Amino acid sequence: MLRLWAAFICLLYGVKTAPGETCPAFTALSFGSALVGTDLKVKLLLYTRRNPHCAEELDSTASTYLDVTKKTTFVIHGYRLTGSTPVWIPELVHLLLSVEDMNVIVVDWNRGATTLIYSNASGNCKRVAEILKKLIDEMLIDGASLDSLHMIGVSLGAHISGFVGQMFGGTLGRITGLDPAGPLYRGKPPSERLDPTDAQFVDVIHSDTNGLGYREALGHIDFYPNGGTDQPGCPLTIFSGLQYFKCDHQRSVFLFISSLKQSCNITAYPCDSYRNYRNGKCTSCETFWPMPCPVLGYYAHKWKSHLTQQSHPVTSVFFDTADKEPFCIYHYFVDIITWNKDTRRGTFSIVLADGTGRKAESKVNPEAAAFQQYNQITLLIGFDQDFENIEKISLTFSTGSVIGPKFKLRILQMRFRSLTNPDR
Structure with a gap:
């Protein structure tokens, strides 16, 4: 009975097994x-639309399902401390x-x-690369094109x-680096790490630059969610166990996965620092490309021609995310004019x-915002929901002082402008 059921499942998914x-x-x-260590052994598991649920293990290009005339995407995981299967694969x-x-x-x-x-x-990384080169060489003999190869590498x-x-020689079509590993690679020459010259288009997401990831730019375009460090929703203390170490590092993977669902497009903005981005100084791409700002993830390749042909080929872009899928933040410029006689500094929520x-x-915790009489302050504010028709806006101001006087912020004018949907 069990064998009949297994045969039915295979028939349902179009999978042929003996x-x-x-x-x-x-x-x-x-x-x-992990305690005793493991010797290198590489398995290549092929999935296509003809066998989406049951992999075919490749020893060569002699395959039932491999079609070298189509695009081929390699998915390469990184260091595995516990030996478990990566949950995101x-x-x-x-x-x-x-x-x-x-x-x-x-x-x-x-x-x-x-x-x-x-x-x-x-x-072991270079040994893995040599095994992949051998397979790709065979694919090229069978008619594959280097242009059609995309490698998605996580960490190592x-x-x-x-x-x-x-x-x-850098002729692969595309490499996507998802929080490339930092330890043992920081400060290494390009030949010893990922580099923009390794493919025709290299895009990188940095989500743990102060931990397991790599801080400096490594691609034609480098995405830094939330500045590339502490990701929303991730533990802030070591008492959270293993999640404290891997949550920020893995966020790059889940951001990329979310981009494939296209429930919302995360737009990123070129800037010289995350602080300047947060202060609203980098909210346009007109000086970089004759097209809208790039989007994060799988569809970033649409900006390939603009990124690889500009005089400064490496571009760092910044953006904010929510703490869970779909991760999108909807941004507004908020212009505030106050009429307090004395300067006010503080935090507020909108x-x-x-x-x-x-x-x-x-x-909002504006670092440099000083509210002065009749001076306009412009801030970049993000919300995790998108409202087409806003009927009410409320603002609560706090000086942050517990024992001092509770100053009020007297607002003369407040104006919202949508950065995400500027036509509104």
């Missing part, structure tokens, strides 16, 4: 494996296949990445992607409400 054969799966290890594979008819090859090097000694995993996987790109009773709040 009697008693199970689908090849990502190597699942335990923390015990199934969703990423599913979404990639849903947006485009392609080959998705999951590069499983869990044996080699699972160890307590991080330097051992890092030392980003540098593996770079090494593969170097082996092909609440927007529409006609249906929905509310959205944003707490």
Whole structure:
């Protein structure tokens, strides 16, 4: 009965397996494996629209499902402290296949990445790259194009992607680095890490630059969500356990996954620092491209020609996100004119409400904002909801002093302008 049920499932998903054969799966290890260490062994798991739920393990290009005339995307994970399967792989594979008819090859090097000694995993990266080069060489003989190859590398996987790109002289179509690993790579020359010359287009998301990630720009365009450090919704203390170490680092992956769902497009803005972006000084892309500002994630390649042909090929872009999917923040410029005789400094929160009773709040802590009589202050405010018709705005001001006098902020004029939807 169980065999009949398994056959039905395979028929339902269009998967052909021999009697008693199970689908090849990502190597699942335990923390015990990390304690003793693991020798490198790479499995290449192919998914296509013809076998979306049951991988085909590749030893060469001799394959039932591999079509080298189509785009091929490699998904490469990073260091695995506990040996577990990366939780994000199934969703990423599913979404990639849903947006485009392609080959998705999951590069499983869990044996080699699972160890307590991080330097051992890092030392295996070039060996993984050599194995991938061998497969790609065979694909090219069969008619594949380097232009159609996209490598998505997470943490150490980003540098593996770079090494593969170097082996092909930077002619790969695209490399996406998701929070490239920082330890053992900071300060290294381009030949020892991911670099803009490793592919025709290199886009990078930095989400943990003060921890496990890499701070400096590594691509043609480098996205820094929330400045690239502490991500909203992630633990702030070590008492949260393992999540404290990996939440910020993994956020780059979940931001990329969210971009494939297209529930909202996250727009990013070129700027020389996150502070200047937050102070509303970098909210236009007209000086960079004759088109709107770039969007984060999978569809960033639409800006490829503008980014790779400009005189300054490396561009750092900044944006804010919410603490959970779909992560979008809807921005407004807020112009405030006050008529207090004395200068006021403080923090405040703004609440927007529409006609249906929905509310959205944003707490603002302007570092340099000094409210002076008849002077206009312009701030960049973000909300996690988008209201087409705003019927009410309320503002609460605080000087932050507990024992001092409770000063009021006397507002002469307050004006909202939508940055996300400027036509409103």
